[in-house]
Amino acid sequence: MRLVAEDLxxxxxxxxxxxxxxxxxxxxEALMVVGPNGAGKSTLLRVLAGLIQPLAGEVxxxxxxxxxxxxxxxxxxxxxxxxxxxxxRNLRFARDVLGGVGDPGAALARVGxxxxxDLPGGVLSAGQRRRLALARLLAAPRPIWLxxxxxxALDAAGQALLIDIAAEHRAKGGLIVAAxxxxxxxxxxxxxxxxxxx
Amino acid sequence: xxxxxxxxxTRDLALARGGGAGLGVVFFLLVVTLTPFAVGPDLALLRRIxxxxxxxxxxxxxxxxxxxxxxxDHEDGSLDLIALAPAGLETMVATKILAHWxxxxxxxxxxxPLFGVMLDLSPDALGRVALALxxxxxxxASLGAVGAALTVGLRRGGLLVPVLILPLAxxxxxxxxxxxxxxxxxxxxxxxxxxxxxxxxVLGPFSAAAALRALRD
Numbered sequence: 001m002r003l004v005a006e007d008l009x010x011x012x013x014x015x016x017x018x019x020x021x022x023x024x025x026x027x028x029e030a031l032m033v034v035g036p037n038g039a040g041k042s043t044l045l046r047v048l049a050g051l052i053q054p055l056a057g058e059v060x061x062x063x064x065x066x067x068x069x070x071x072x073x074x075x076x077x078x079x080x081x082x083x084x085x086x087x088x089r090n091l092r093f094a095r096d097v098l099g100g101v102g103d104p105g106a107a108l109a110r111v112g113x114x115x116x117x118d119l120p121g122g123v124l125s126a127g128q129r130r131r132l133a134l135a136r137l138l139a140a141p142r143p144i145w146l147x148x149x150x151x152x153a154l155d156a157a158g159q160a161l162l163i164d165i166a167a168e169h170r171a172k173g174g175l176i177v178a179a180x181x182x183x184x185x186x187x188x189x190x191x192x193x194x195x196x197x198x
Numbered sequence: 199x200x201x202x203x204x205x206x207x208t209r210d211l212a213l214a215r216g217g218g219a220g221l222g223v224v225f226f227l228l229v230v231t232l233t234p235f236a237v238g239p240d241l242a243l244l245r246r247i248x249x250x251x252x253x254x255x256x257x258x259x260x261x262x263x264x265x266x267x268x269x270x271d272h273e274d275g276s277l278d279l280i281a282l283a284p285a286g287l288e289t290m291v292a293t294k295i296l297a298h299w300x301x302x303x304x305x306x307x308x309x310x311p312l313f314g315v316m317l318d319l320s321p322d323a324l325g326r327v328a329l330a331l332x333x334x335x336x337x338x339a340s341l342g343a344v345g346a347a348l349t350v351g352l353r354r355g356g357l358l359v360p361v362l363i364l365p366l367a368x369x370x371x372x373x374x375x376x377x378x379x380x381x382x383x384x385x386x387x388x389x390x391x392x393x394x395x396x397x398x399x400v401l402g403p404f405s406a407a408a409a410l411r412a413l414r415d
Contacts, residue, residue, distance in 0.1 A: 078275025096205030
């Protein structure tokens with residue numbers, strides 16, 4: 001499987017954000033999208049996920065017959081955690097909506113939230129909400145992970161956890177596109193710099 | 199494992215249970231209670247305008263909470279999750295409309311005959327009002343979803359939704375009140391109301407999904 005974007009041109013609010021971006025990421029690979037604030041990193045991920053239509057260019061999934069959006073996880077800066085539902089219920093909802101069949105309990109244990117499963121989502125700290133979002137990646141396995149600043153609010157252990165699950169994901173043939181301004185520590189990741197492009 | 203639609207439906211029901219779903223009925227009750235104070239204790243008059251009062255109260259009550267129908271999911275990022283579901287956005291929006299109607303519209307339908315007693319409506323009239331509201335409130339929910347989708351990214355969208363959709367609700371109100379009234383034309387009005395409800399139920403999810411796609415940021 002290969003995620004390919006060609007000559008993407010995207011404008012937001014009448015202002016060009018991405019101008020002729022092309023990329024290709026294959027199974028087992030990871031691509032770090034870097035650049036200063038406002039360079040269009042988040043926009044690029046949302047375009048890849050099909051949530052924003054580019055003015056020109058196309059995003060396609062090669063070697064896969066499914067709709068691209070059915071194969072993707074998008075971890076945005078919003079964690080999609082409902083304050084009124086329990087941690088476990090939040091995760092089950094995300095898993096069912098994404099059509100996953102993973103075990104929520106195991107996913108919560110993996111991200112270190114097993115003890116908080118019955119607490120409402122509203123009591124989680126920013127870092128714990130992020131961990132809950134990471135648990136979604138495990139509970140509803142999808143081959144493409146689009147991660148937007150995945151380490152934001154995560155502590156050192158959380159970052160190590162992210163590196164671990166990312167490595168496992170790639171070993172299983174998954175691919176990752178991550179927008180970041182810090183080195184994430186993914187082995188052998190390619191880099192796309194939106195700040196300094198020709 | 200459950201389907202994406204079932205998951206969304208049960209989640210919205212659970213969220214509504216935790217978040218003041220009964221408020222619409224209380225508001226409805228207040229409107230119905232205040233009217234006799236405003237027009238005076240004239241039972242004959244109340245009996246005549248009773249269906250209209252119930253309809254106005256129910257119509258206004260359906261507007262409560264509409265602004266949060268999609269905005270809450272937009273603000274916390276759940277809408278992105280829903281957009282990536284292996285199901286069409288239209289049917290997911292339709293699921294949200296259904297859950298919204300079950301938690302806000304259905305209680306109004308059930309409460310209307312009880313509140314109608316306060317307006318001295320006959321048992322016949324109570325049944326007709328409930329039947330007409332059972333058709334009219336889903337139409338309002340579908341219509342409201344379009345307004346909610348159009349204002350999803352606006353900070354002050356809450357006031358805009360009623361302004362946007364109330365003019366479009368005029369046909370529902372006209373035929374709803376006619377269908378609740380006594381007389382030969384009630385049956386015809388009920389048929390038209392059913393047609394309106396079906397039309398809005400089909401168009402609503404598609405228009406709302408199109409608006410969500412167009413306004414996505």
